[in-house]
Amino acid sequence: MNPVIHFEMPAEDRKRRANFYTGVFGWQTQQLGPEMGDYVLATTTESDENGRPKRPGAINGGFFQKTNDRPSQYPSVVIGVEDIKDQIKKVEGAGGKILGEPMEIPGIGWYVSFLDTEGNRVGMIQPQQR
Numbered sequence: 001m002n003p004v005i006h007f008e009m010p011a012e013d014r015k016r017r018a019n020f021y022t023g024v025f026g027w028q029t030q031q032l033g034p035e036m037g038d039y040v041l042a043t044t045t046e047s048d049e050n051g052r053p054k055r056p057g058a059i060n061g062g063f064f065q066k067t068n069d070r071p072s073q074y075p076s077v078v079i080g081v082e083d084i085k086d087q088i089k090k091v092e093g094a095g096g097k098i099l100g101e102p103m104e105i106p107g108i109g110w111y112v113s114f115l116d117t118e119g120n121r122v123g124m125i126q127p128q129q130r
Contacts, residue, residue, distance in 0.1 A: 002087075006078035007061035008123060014040045014063045029063075036105075039064055051108075076113075078123035084110045087124055091116075102126075 011017035018029035018040050028043040045058035053059060066073060081087040084102050091098060095117045102112040109127040116122055 002079050002081050002124075004059060004077045005080040005127075006059055006123070006125065007075065008078060009061065009063050009075040010066035010073055011040075011063040012066045014038065014065065017063050018042070037064065074121065076121045076123060078111070078125055081124050081126050084112060084124060084126035087126075088112065088114075091124075 009017070014031070018031075021027045021042060022029055025044070030041040030043070032039045032041065040063040042061045042063060044060050045053045045055050047060065048054050061078075088098055088102070091114050097115045099113040099115065099121070102110045105111050105125075107128065109125050111123060111125045113121055113123045
């Protein structure tokens with residue numbers, strides 16, 4: 001099975017959203033720069049030296065800029081896969097639609113979003129080998 005390993009939520013104001021989740025739930029946030037789309041990482045659980053959650057079943061996530069295009073307006077999950085090219089073929093073969101080209105996230109792995117057959121935006125990532 002390919003597990004859910006990350007979540008993503010849109011935010012009109014990422015700082016306001018980060019402050020909310022930090023204040024209410026104690027999450028830690030880290031603002032990335034423009035080269036990473038000003039993404040905000042959200043740490044919800046203690047991670048090991050490789051950035052992976054120590055507690056089984058726990059995941060971390062992030063906040064991205066909310067836009068008016070439909071796929072980017074809603075929270076989504078990110079599924080960990082072993083071979084992103086193979087999974088792209090499977091998504092397309094099952095009626096899903098890949099959104100753009102896979103992109104490398106330095107130090108993390110290869111990422112791409114897709115729409116499932118119900119119109120939900122989902123991400124998948126092939127983690128970098130460590």
